[in-house]
Amino acid sequence: MHHELTADGMDATPGIWPSRQGPLRVGIGGPVGxxxxxxxxxxxxxxxxxxxxxxxxxxxxxxxxxxxxxxxxxxxxxxxxxxxxxxxxxxxxxxxxxxxxxxxxxxxxxxxxxxxxxxxxxxxxxxxxxxxxxxDVQIFVLDVSGGDKVPRKGGPGVTMSDLLVINKVDLAEMVGADLHVMQTDAEAKRGSRPTVMCSLRDPAGGRIAADWIRMTLVKLRDIERA
Ligand SMILES: Nc1nc2c(ncn2[C@@H]2O[C@H](COP(=O)(O)OP(=O)(O)O)[C@@H](O)[C@H]2O)c(=O)[nH]1
Ligand SMILES: [Mg+2]
CATH class of the missing domain: 3.40.50.300 (P-loop containing nucleotide triphosphate hydrolases)
Known part of the structure; x- marks a missing residue:
């Protein structure tokens, strides 16, 4: 299996690694819709x-x-x-x-x-x-339609999730959400934990999140081997 990882520099450090065998378990949380x-x-x-x-x-x-x-x-x-x-x-x-x-x-x-x-x-x-x-790791999904204030409000999903996905960037202009503000506020809350933006309307919209999961799987394998 060989992949080009495009999500350079994203830290895939998880909360807790499993002591068990078996598949990587990824939680996907976030508000309705x-x-x-x-x-x-x-x-x-x-x-x-x-x-x-x-x-x-x-x-x-x-x-x-x-x-x-x-x-x-x-x-x-x-x-x-x-x-x-x-x-x-x-x-x-x-x-x-x-x-x-x-x-x-x-x-x-x-x-x-x-x-x-x-x-x-x-x-x-x-x-x-x-x-x-x-x-083993969790992804929190927000969208822009609640306005650009949401990351600033924090909460454990925004602050502590292993990956934050800000979705529906295609609607940002329509709802007057400033993506730069959302990115900056998210980074301020999250420290080194990564944040990505996407539109899942786009057929390739999930690609960066997929790359992050690929990197997490590689890390998991390395830890199991060590
Ligand atoms: N415009 C737009 N709509 C989206 C996007 N992603 C999801 N949706 C739509 O938003 C609605 C809720 O999505 P869904 O995945 O069911 O949300 P969930 O409740 O978090 O599982 C659906 O009608 C989706 O088609 C996006 O990036 N842009
Ligand atoms: Mg759903």
Whole structure:
């Protein structure tokens, strides 16, 4: 496997590396409608034919995101498992992670050669983050439509996520969001943790996030070998 990494200089240092074997687990969180499912779909396309992957989706009362991904045909249906979280989507990814761990276990036994599992959180608010007992690294997805003040407001997703994705840059002008302000504020909150901007409307919109996951996989392999 050989890749040109275009995401130069991005620090892929994770929160906690797993002591277990198995695929890299990447959490994808962020507010409702910011583009989490669009990112999952884009990553599935990016990694097709390259990685063995699977997806767990969390929805409050439905299996809508899983159904969307199945309809979109980006991944075989049996590689996608929905978890219905009930009232508090953040609970299922942070406090009571059993249902999500169970879904990952099923996927791992179905596909013993998995390299990557994406876990999409049920859309919540700025405070929802994943337990590092569930995922190895987490991506937080914001979009520009809430205005350029959002990164400045901080919160654990903005501040502590391993990668911050600011999506829907195609709408920035329409909503009067200053991308430079968003980038600068995000950097001020995040220190060395990387921030990328994209439009997931663009077929290549998920490419930089995909490169970051590739770098994370390389790091993981190096740590396991050491
Ligand atoms: N204009 C625009 N729309 C987007 C972009 N990314 C996602 N969307 C749309 O935003 C809506 C919510 O996206 P979705 O991925 O379902 O958000 P989620 O709730 O975070 O999973 C959908 O209608 C997407 O088609 C983008 O970069 N630009
Ligand atoms: Mg979604």
């Amino acid at each position: 910011s583009g989490k499912t669009a990112l999952v779909a884009s990553l599935c396309r990016e990694f097709a034919g390259e990685l063995e992957m699977a997806v767990v989706t969390n929805d409050i009362y439905t299996t809508e995101d899983a159904d969307f991904l199945k309809r979109a045909g980006v991944l075989d249906q049996d590689r996608i498992i929905p978890v219905e979280t009930g009232g508090c989507p953040h609970t299922a990814i942070r406090d009571d992670i059993a249902a999500n761990l169970g879904a990952i276990e099923i996927l791992e036994s179905r596909f013993p050669d998995l390299n990557l599992v994406l876990v999409e959180s049920g859309g919540d608010n700025l405070t929802a983050t994943f337990s590092y007992g569930l995922v």
